[in-house]
Amino acid sequence: MRTVEEHQAVVAALLEQLPEEQVELTAAHGRVLARDVRAAVALPGFDNSAMDGYAARWDELAELPARLPVADDIPAGRTDVRPLEPGTVQRIMTGAPLPAGADVVVPVELTDRATDVVTIHETPDKGTHVRTAGEDIAEGSVALAAGTPLGASQLGLAAAVGVTTLPVRRRPRVLVLSTGSELVEPGQPLRPGQIYESNSMLLVAAVEDAGGEARRLHFVPDDVEAFLTTLRAELDSADLLLTSGGVSAGAYEVVKDALSGLGTVEFVKVGMQPGGPQGAGTVDGVPIVTLPGNPVSSFVSFEVFVRPALRRALGHANPDRLRAPARLTASLTSPAGKRQFLRGRYDGGLVSQVGGPGSHLVAHLARANCLVVVPEDVTELPEGAEVDVVLIEGALQ
Numbered sequence: 001m002r003t004v005e006e007h008q009a010v011v012a013a014l015l016e017q018l019p020e021e022q023v024e025l026t027a028a029h030g031r032v033l034a035r036d037v038r039a040a041v042a043l044p045g046f047d048n049s050a051m052d053g054y055a056a057r058w059d060e061l062a063e064l065p066a067r068l069p070v071a072d073d074i075p076a077g078r079t080d081v082r083p084l085e086p087g088t089v090q091r092i093m094t095g096a097p098l099p100a101g102a103d104v105v106v107p108v109e110l111t112d113r114a115t116d117v118v119t120i121h122e123t124p125d126k127g128t129h130v131r132t133a134g135e136d137i138a139e140g141s142v143a144l145a146a147g148t149p150l151g152a153s154q155l156g157l158a159a160a161v162g163v164t165t166l167p168v169r170r171r172p173r174v175l176v177l178s179t180g181s182e183l184v185e186p187g188q189p190l191r192p193g194q195i196y197e198s199n200s201m202l203l204v205a206a207v208e209d210a211g212g213e214a215r216r217l218h219f220v221p222d223d224v225e226a227f228l229t230t231l232r233a234e235l236d237s238a239d240l241l242l243t244s245g246g247v248s249a250g251a252y253e254v255v256k257d258a259l260s261g262l263g264t265v266e267f268v269k270v271g272m273q274p275g276g277p278q279g280a281g282t283v284d285g286v287p288i289v290t291l292p293g294n295p296v297s298s299f300v301s302f303e304v305f306v307r308p309a310l311r312r313a314l315g316h317a318n319p320d321r322l323r324a325p326a327r328l329t330a331s332l333t334s335p336a337g338k339r340q341f342l343r344g345r346y347d348g349g350l351v352s353q354v355g356g357p358g359s360h361l362v363a364h365l366a367r368a369n370c371l372v373v374v375p376e377d378v379t380e381l382p383e384g385a386e387v388d389v390v391l392i393e394g395a396l397q
């Protein structure tokens, strides 16, 4: 039996780092930066005001109230600001360049707001409300490091330093193929013994969530010829093929039967639950990961093996999910010798198990926001025990 880490290494080794491409900033959301991006300009680019008020020389405000002539008016965007003459102030707006010689901005609220000669009633400390050039980032320094996922704040920063395109890694093209003679397309009538096919939906969404580009192939019955025909027709358009179902110990294990002896796919048992039966390898040089058909097993296997491998291939600095320590709200039991990935809801340092360990419990899975990891050698945990949880909800990443 393979350990979780051993099978993770096998799957990760199947995927090479994806090639780089340059994309417009508007298309870079959700991608991963391939190379460091340096700031072409400092931020702030020049000393400027943090408040609407009056730029002044702090030494001249020792005696209050102070009355000083307003020598100029500086709205944001002015490019010809003159130095501050001694004995004067300049009216200034938020974001406008600070005149040379000014070392404080007095907010309008501390003045009579006059535009000819202003009366200042109170003065802040020297340097207050002045944003200094380069205090956020220096010109030429690394603004975004390779491996950074590009979300709202990272794209905002890229635009702020004047970037228009970014180097990212091409999204991996992942094919998803479900197998099973019991499967029916959602929307069609069900006969006794049939179920709606759901793993392909789950896996396509999981691939996209991991940064890949997924394509759902129409599921095939437990028929080796049908499976191989689909595989051969589609394989060369993929960086990875994910299959679901047909890998355990029964009489109609289509994926196992079709791939055994073809390419390098190896079928193994991994010491975990759900997700025990696994397979991974290549056919015609294309990586294939065969996930177990139970929906929760498919999901957990994707989380544990495929997601980190895809994210590593995308160049993520942190390919793994965030983890957190949490205290159990109720006791639990776990089989010896297998790492359990129970479904849970985590909030504020506490975690509650959602449903039992059964890998058919899709409604419970849909309510979970974490996986509760119970190590191989732990069989019982009391209420209040500390466990490790893997946060699986997008918003928490």
Ligand SMILES: Nc1nc2c(c(=O)[nH]1)N[C@H]1C(S)=C(S)[C@@H](COP(=O)(O)OP(=O)(O)OC[C@H]3O[C@@H](n4cnc5c(N)ncnc54)[C@H](O)[C@@H]3O)O[C@H]1N2
Binding pocket: 178, 179, 180, 182, 183, 195, 196, 197, 198, 199, 200, 244, 245, 246, 247, 248, 249, 250, 253, 274, 275, 276, 277, 291, 292, 293, 294, 295, 297, 359
């Ligand atoms: N005698 C043994 N039986 C089983 C073993 C074992 O070691 N010995 N392992 C069990 C475990 S653990 C798992 S997990 C499953 C894995 O089985 P398969 O990968 O072969 O999957 P199937 O048999 O095709 O399906 C299992 C289950 O999931 C449902 N399913 C399958 N595909 C889909 C889909 N696309 N959408 C929705 N639901 C799907 C299917 O109807 C079955 O109920 O094997 C155990 N058995």
Ligand code: MOO
Binding pocket: 272, 273, 274, 275, 276, 277, 292, 294, 297, 298, 359
């Ligand atoms: O390991 Mo199976 O994946 O429990 O249901």
